[in-house]
Amino acid sequence: xxxxxxxxxxxxxxxxxxxxxxxxxxxxxxxxxxxxxxxxxxxxxxxxxxxxxxxxxxxxxxxxxxxxxxxxxxxxxxxxxxxxxxxxxxxxxxxxxxxxxxxxxxxxxxxxxxxxxxxxxxxxxxx
Numbered sequence: 044x045x046x047x048x049x050x051x052x053x054x055x056x057x058x059x060x061x062x063x064x065x066x067x068x069x070x071x072x073x074x075x076x077x078x079x080x081x082x083x084x085x086x087x088x089x090x091x092x093x094x095x096x097x098x099x100x101x102x103x104x105x106x107x108x109x110x111x112x113x114x115x116x117x118x119x120x121x122x123x124x125x126x127x128x129x130x131x132x133x134x135x136x137x138x139x140x141x142x143x144x145x146x147x148x149x150x151x152x153x154x155x156x157x158x159x160x161x162x163x164x165x166x167x168x169x170x
Contacts, residue, residue: 045133046076046078052076052164054072054074054166055164056069056163056165057123057161059133067093068093068131068138068155069123070090071089074088078117079117080119082113086107088107088114088115089107090104091105104149105130106146106147108146109145113127116129122134122160123162127144130144133160136157137154138154140152141153
């Protein structure tokens with residue numbers, strides 16, 4: 044369903060709430076998603092992890108620091124997927140993280156279930 048709704052739509056931000064917690068995780072993709080099983084090159088994407096939504100100082104941002112050519116992965120078998128070692132990836136409500144491959148390590152849990160996730164299209168505002 045993710046790729047049917049999000050492929051070729053331009054920049055997006057994916058946001059997920061970890062089940063039975065106050066934790067939020069997600070990532071920004073400045074490119075368009077695709078389903079062709081390929082990596083995409085960007086240094087502009089990032090991951091984020093908020094350990095307590097009631098305390099924004101708990102927020103962490105992970106930027107691409109290596110393997111820019113593999114920063115984003117598009118495949119019909121996955122939801123939003125970031126990084127060559129799948130630093131963050133989704134398969135339905137089961138998400139996983141492999142911290143520190145392409146993105147700086149922000150200690151996202153290695154596997155977790157989400158309550159829900161949303162993907163928002165990011166558009167530049169003309170002045």
